Amino acid sequence: MSASFFRKSALEKLSTPEKLDQLIKVTGPKAWIALTTVALALFTGVVWSFAGTVKTKLDVIGVVLGGEVHEVVATSQGQLVELKVAIGKKVKKGDVIATIKQPELLQQVEDAKAVVSDRKFEMGKLSSYGNQGTHLQGELIKQTRVSIQGEIESEKKKLLFLNNQLESENGLLSKGLITKSEVANTKQQIEASKNTIERLKGQKAETSNQQHDLGFDLQQKVTLQKQRIAEAERNLQFLTERYDNQRNIKSPYDGEVVEVLTDAGVVVGAGTPLFKLKNLYKTKHSQLKGVLYIPSQDGKKIKKGMEALVVPSTVQPQEYGFIKGKVTYVSDFPVTQQGMLTSVKNDQLAKSLLASGTLFEVHVDFESDPESYSGFKWTSAKGPDVFIKEGTSCMGKVTIKEEPPVTIVVPAFKKFFDLY
Structure with a gap:
């Protein structure tokens, strides 16, 4: 009857209160699943902290350039x-794209033309009157030669007479009819006549030389005048070319x-x-590229070959991401306004960029993608359906460092990995 007042399970519990013969459930399957998940997450985090990388990036600004603007x-x-x-x-x-007034050079050209004209006129006179003068001088020389030849013939007759007279005087002297002084005087006259003949022959030879030199002198004068004309023409050509080059800008x-x-x-x-x-022709130098400017305190952190991401101001980076690229050039010294003008070709843009302080210039070449509408590779799958034009301002990010996450969390690990 007592059994009706107590449950069977209660009576069994009273009979064996410790239940040492039965297994006790501490945790259920759900707890084990949660524990396993936490363990895997911790393991993955530890592995990633050592094997993974965290990128340190610099935010930069700049402009998209290309097309070789001159x-x-x-x-x-x-x-x-x-x-x-x-x-x-x-x-x-x-x-010829412009014309600049050059009055001084124009006057020099006109003066040079006048010099050429004057020298050619002198050449004409020399050719005309020079030939006439040469002919007249030739006739005069010819007459002089005839006159000298006549004097020679006359002197020869005189010499012949004196020789005959000397023979007669020698006969008379031997007979004592004349004195020796008379014979000596005749001999002196004979010597004088011979000397006169020689002198006249010399004058005749000189006229021959004059006849020969007459044509040579004229030719020499003509040659000299031709040289003067050629010199004046060269000077005129030089001044004309200089005037053309300085007047007409090409x-x-x-x-x-x-x-x-x-x-x-x-x-x-x-x-x-x-x-x-x-420049409208596609060359290596005319391809679009990013020209970025880095503050001087960060300029030396960037090296050639580093990864860079650039987005033009006309594109929303939240929607399409960035254009992928590589750093190809870093200036050795902070860029000046004049140096920046060489790149951006815009003084107002150069002044606005330099307003924040000294900058280093960095060039970034974009990765190409023929399947992309813009022709460049984007961090998004497709990129925007827009053409990127030169002269567009842009911003970007340059990866300056990659390191394991653990070195950031635990600075002591930096020394262990020799990252200082």
Whole structure:
């Protein structure tokens, strides 16, 4: 009857209160699953802290450049008479794109033309009157030769007479009819006659030389005048070319005008920028690239070959990410405003970038992707459906360091991994 007042399980518990013969459940399957999950997470975290990497990045700003934009400058000083370009106009190398007034050079050219004209006129007179003068002088020399020859013949007759007279006088002297002084006087006359004949022969020979030199002198004068004309013509050619080069400014490049920097009527100097020209041909130097500027305190942290991410200001990075690239150049010294102008070709942009302080210049080449609409590889799967144009401002990130996470959490590990 007592059994009806107590449950069977209660009676069994009273009979064996310790239940040493039965297993006791401490945890259930759900607890084990949770414990395993926590253990795996801790193990993964420890492995990642040693084997993984954390990237340290620098935020930078800059501009997308490309197309080889050149500044065409004046090559001489003067008033700009005409500027033959406009924005969007195609220009070929060697085209005359501007005209600068050069009054002084023009006057020099006119003076040189007058010198050439005068010397050619003198050459005409020399050719005309010189030949006439030579002919007249030749006739005069010829008459002189005839006259000298007549004197020689006359002197020879006189000498023949004196020789005959000497023979007669010698006969008379032997007979004592004349004195010796008379014979001596005749001999003196004979010697004088011989000397006169020799002198006349010398004069005749001199006239022959004069006849020969007469044509030579004229030819020499003609040659000298030709040399003077050639010298004047060379000077005229030099001044004409100089006037043409300084008056007509020619484009040293092919391309399209993207900005006009001056206007007609302005007085310019040598080196004054006239307009900007963009190269339309695709070359290695004309490909788009990022030109970034880093504060001076971080400039030396960036090295060639580092990973860089760049996004133009026209693209939302939250939606499309960044363009992938590599650092290809880092300036050795902080860039000056003049040096920055060489890259960005815009003085206002250069001033605004330098307003924050001294900067280092960094060039980034973009990774290409033919399947992307823009032609570049993005951190997103596709990238935006827009073309990236040069001159667009941009921002970016440059990875300057990769290290295990544990070295960040536990600084002592940096020394262990020799990362100081």
